[in-house]
Amino acid sequence: MGFPVGYTDLFLPKLLLHILTLLGFIRKLISFIFQLTGFGDFIEPEYSSDPTRPEPVTHFHSVSAELIREHLPVVKFSELVDPPESCAVCLYEFDASDEIRRLTNCRHIFHMSCLDRWMDHDQKTCPLCRTPFIPDDLQDSFNERLWAASGIADYYGDLSLVSG
Incomplete structure (x- = not known):
């Protein structure tokens, strides 16, 4: 058949x-x-065949991620006392020359690039314990800076006139 x-x-x-x-x-x-x-x-x-044209931006950072980056310090791994052996995001061991970020709330340590990539996905908490990046006492200040950086207040004018 x-x-x-x-x-x-x-x-x-x-x-x-x-x-x-x-x-x-x-x-x-x-x-x-x-x-x-x-x-x-x-x-x-x-x-594009034009070699003088700059490369297109394929990566946009949110305003909140930029403000969090400003808040979280970048230090050399060699400057830390009693650091962990590896990054919990990429699982690679730290080198003495690595730039790292130490979170202010939970004190966890990550490679700067690993944490920045995490924040680029609009994450606002520690990848390990989910503690917010911004401490509670600084949250109001952070929200004001975020509001000002967004430009919404400029577009709508003074909202105190509307609410009062």
């Missing part, structure tokens, strides 16, 4: 494959024409 003859040579998948190939060719042709006319950045901005 074998497969029926009608199923071994399907017409529809071949037609679909030819249509996709044709669309790919048309896309490349349009892209080439745009590159020749100088409008290549409109179609594929990440593949």
Whole structure:
């Protein structure tokens, strides 16, 4: 027994494959024409042929992450007394020249890049114990700075007039 003859040579998948190939060719042709006319950045901005153009920013930091970074000090690992052996985020051992951040609330220590990457995901607590980065006594000050940095107060004006 074998497969029926009608199923071994399907017409529809071949037609679909030819249509996709044709669309790919048309896309490349349009892209080439745009590159020749100088409008290549409109179609594929990440593949710009202009070497003087700066690299696009692919990484945005939230305002709160930037303010937390300002609050958490960066020190050399060699300056610490009785430090842990490894970073709890990446699990690599610390070197004497590593830049680290020590959290003010829980006193946990992490590589600066590990903690910064954690904050870039809009995390505001210790990756190990979930204690907030900002102590309770500084939270009001932090919130005021966050409000001022967001620019919302400039847009809406003085809110004390509305609430009073």
